Amino acid sequence: MTGENTDYTPSSFLREVSGRSVLFAMIGFFALIFLVNGIFIYKAVATFDGLESDTAYQKGRTYNHMLEAMVAQKALGWKAEISTDGRAGEGAHIAVVFTDHAGAPLGKLKVRGGFWRPVVSGMDQSAEMHETAPGRYEADFRLAAGGNWIARISAQGANGEKFVQEKRVIIRD
Secondary structure (H helix, E strand, C coil): CCCCHHHCCCCCCCCCCCCCHHHHHHHHHHHHHHHHHHHHHHHHCCCCCCCCCCCCCHHHHHHHHHHHHHHHHHHCCEEEEEEEEEECEEEEEEEEECCCCCEECCCCCCCEEEECCCCCCCEEEEEEEEECCCCEEEEEEECCCCCCCCEEEEEEECCCEEEEEEEEEEEEE
Protein backbone atom coordinates (compact mmCIF):
# COMPACT_ATOMS: atom_id res chain seq x y z
CA MET A 1 0.00 0.00 0.00
CA THR A 2 1.42 3.32 -0.95
CA GLY A 3 0.74 6.72 0.52
CA GLU A 4 -0.95 7.82 -2.66
CA ASN A 5 -3.70 5.24 -2.40
CA THR A 6 -4.90 6.18 1.13
CA ASP A 7 -7.75 8.46 1.98
CA TYR A 8 -5.87 9.91 5.03
CA THR A 9 -6.14 13.67 5.43
CA PRO A 10 -4.41 15.52 8.28
CA SER A 11 -6.68 17.18 10.82
CA SER A 12 -7.25 20.86 10.28
CA PHE A 13 -7.42 21.30 14.08
CA LEU A 14 -3.69 20.75 14.53
CA ARG A 15 -1.34 22.68 12.35
CA GLU A 16 2.05 21.53 11.28
CA VAL A 17 4.54 21.22 14.15
CA SER A 18 7.65 23.23 13.53
CA GLY A 19 10.82 23.76 15.52
CA ARG A 20 9.70 27.28 16.38
CA SER A 21 6.37 26.12 17.88
CA VAL A 22 8.15 23.45 19.98
CA LEU A 23 10.61 26.09 21.24
CA PHE A 24 7.81 28.47 22.26
CA ALA A 25 5.86 25.65 23.94
CA MET A 26 8.90 24.65 26.01
CA ILE A 27 9.68 28.27 26.95
CA GLY A 28 6.05 28.76 28.01
CA PHE A 29 6.02 25.54 30.02
CA PHE A 30 9.18 26.40 31.96
CA ALA A 31 8.05 30.01 32.46
CA LEU A 32 4.88 28.68 34.07
CA ILE A 33 6.90 26.36 36.34
CA PHE A 34 9.20 29.24 37.42
CA LEU A 35 6.19 31.47 38.08
CA VAL A 36 4.45 28.90 40.28
CA ASN A 37 7.68 28.13 42.17
CA GLY A 38 8.25 31.87 42.68
CA ILE A 39 4.77 32.24 44.18
CA PHE A 40 5.36 29.28 46.52
CA ILE A 41 8.74 30.64 47.63
CA TYR A 42 7.28 34.09 48.29
CA LYS A 43 4.41 32.63 50.35
CA ALA A 44 6.78 30.42 52.35
CA VAL A 45 9.15 33.26 53.20
CA ALA A 46 6.47 35.90 53.82
CA THR A 47 4.41 33.74 56.18
CA PHE A 48 7.22 32.12 58.20
CA ASP A 49 6.11 31.72 61.83
CA GLY A 50 8.38 28.81 62.68
CA LEU A 51 10.70 28.47 65.59
CA GLU A 52 14.02 30.23 65.52
CA SER A 53 17.07 29.53 67.58
CA ASP A 54 20.23 31.60 67.78
CA THR A 55 21.85 28.85 69.83
CA ALA A 56 21.35 25.82 67.57
CA TYR A 57 25.02 24.87 67.70
CA GLN A 58 25.11 24.94 71.51
CA LYS A 59 21.89 22.94 71.73
CA GLY A 60 23.36 20.34 69.41
CA ARG A 61 26.43 20.02 71.61
CA THR A 62 24.29 19.39 74.69
CA TYR A 63 22.23 16.67 73.02
CA ASN A 64 24.09 13.83 74.78
CA HIS A 65 23.44 15.51 78.14
CA MET A 66 19.74 15.61 77.30
CA LEU A 67 19.78 11.88 76.54
CA GLU A 68 21.50 11.18 79.88
CA ALA A 69 18.90 13.30 81.70
CA MET A 70 16.09 11.36 80.01
CA VAL A 71 17.59 8.03 81.13
CA ALA A 72 17.96 9.37 84.70
CA GLN A 73 14.34 10.61 84.68
CA LYS A 74 13.07 7.23 83.49
CA ALA A 75 15.05 5.50 86.27
CA LEU A 76 13.22 7.62 88.88
CA GLY A 77 9.93 5.95 88.02
CA TRP A 78 7.96 9.13 88.63
CA LYS A 79 4.73 9.78 86.74
CA ALA A 80 3.03 13.11 86.15
CA GLU A 81 -0.57 13.67 85.05
CA ILE A 82 -0.99 17.18 83.63
CA SER A 83 -4.44 18.73 83.33
CA THR A 84 -5.43 22.17 82.10
CA ASP A 85 -8.62 24.16 81.82
CA GLY A 86 -9.74 27.73 81.25
CA ARG A 87 -10.09 30.18 78.42
CA ALA A 88 -7.82 32.77 76.86
CA GLY A 89 -8.21 36.17 78.50
CA GLU A 90 -10.18 34.77 81.45
CA GLY A 91 -7.42 32.67 82.96
CA ALA A 92 -5.97 29.25 82.40
CA HIS A 93 -5.28 26.74 85.12
CA ILE A 94 -2.65 24.02 85.13
CA ALA A 95 -2.54 21.17 87.62
CA VAL A 96 -0.17 18.23 87.84
CA VAL A 97 -0.28 15.15 90.05
CA PHE A 98 3.05 13.44 90.76
CA THR A 99 3.28 9.81 91.82
CA ASP A 100 6.22 7.50 92.37
CA HIS A 101 6.74 4.05 90.83
CA ALA A 102 4.35 2.51 93.40
CA GLY A 103 1.60 5.10 92.77
CA ALA A 104 2.15 7.02 96.02
CA PRO A 105 1.90 10.83 95.81
CA LEU A 106 5.18 12.76 95.68
CA GLY A 107 5.13 15.77 97.98
CA LYS A 108 7.59 18.50 98.85
CA LEU A 109 8.81 18.95 95.29
CA LYS A 110 9.90 22.25 93.81
CA VAL A 111 7.66 22.49 90.72
CA ARG A 112 7.59 25.09 87.97
CA GLY A 113 4.93 25.06 85.29
CA GLY A 114 4.01 27.12 82.33
CA PHE A 115 2.53 27.51 78.90
CA TRP A 116 4.71 27.66 75.80
CA ARG A 117 3.38 28.82 72.42
CA PRO A 118 5.07 26.71 69.72
CA VAL A 119 4.84 29.17 66.81
CA VAL A 120 4.53 32.65 68.32
CA SER A 121 7.38 34.09 70.33
CA GLY A 122 6.86 36.39 73.29
CA MET A 123 3.72 34.73 74.68
CA ASP A 124 5.34 32.08 76.89
CA GLN A 125 4.60 32.16 80.63
CA SER A 126 5.92 30.23 83.60
CA ALA A 127 5.45 30.34 87.36
CA GLU A 128 6.11 28.38 90.52
CA MET A 129 3.39 25.83 91.23
CA HIS A 130 2.10 25.34 94.77
CA GLU A 131 1.23 22.04 96.42
CA THR A 132 -2.51 22.03 97.16
CA ALA A 133 -2.81 18.36 98.17
CA PRO A 134 -0.25 15.57 98.62
CA GLY A 135 1.42 15.22 95.20
CA ARG A 136 -0.86 17.81 93.51
CA TYR A 137 0.59 21.12 92.32
CA GLU A 138 -1.38 23.98 90.74
CA ALA A 139 -0.91 27.44 89.19
CA ASP A 140 -3.02 30.00 87.32
CA PHE A 141 -2.07 31.93 84.19
CA ARG A 142 -3.62 34.64 82.03
CA LEU A 143 -2.97 33.72 78.41
CA ALA A 144 -3.38 36.39 75.75
CA ALA A 145 -4.68 34.10 73.01
CA GLY A 146 -6.36 30.78 72.56
CA GLY A 147 -5.16 27.99 70.35
CA ASN A 148 -2.40 25.43 70.40
CA TRP A 149 -0.13 25.56 73.49
CA ILE A 150 2.30 23.25 75.23
CA ALA A 151 1.90 22.86 78.99
CA ARG A 152 5.39 22.28 80.37
CA ILE A 153 6.24 21.29 83.94
CA SER A 154 9.57 20.71 85.64
CA ALA A 155 10.10 19.34 89.13
CA GLN A 156 13.05 18.94 91.42
CA GLY A 157 13.15 16.54 94.35
CA ALA A 158 14.78 17.01 97.74
CA ASN A 159 17.90 15.11 96.61
CA GLY A 160 18.28 17.04 93.32
CA GLU A 161 16.26 14.62 91.15
CA LYS A 162 14.91 16.32 88.05
CA PHE A 163 11.74 15.58 86.12
CA VAL A 164 10.37 17.35 83.01
CA GLN A 165 7.19 16.67 81.05
CA GLU A 166 5.17 18.40 78.35
CA LYS A 167 1.63 18.04 77.07
CA ARG A 168 0.08 19.69 74.02
CA VAL A 169 -3.20 21.42 74.93
CA ILE A 170 -5.83 23.55 73.21
CA ILE A 171 -6.92 26.73 75.01
CA ARG A 172 -10.29 28.05 73.84
CA ASP A 173 -10.87 31.71 72.98
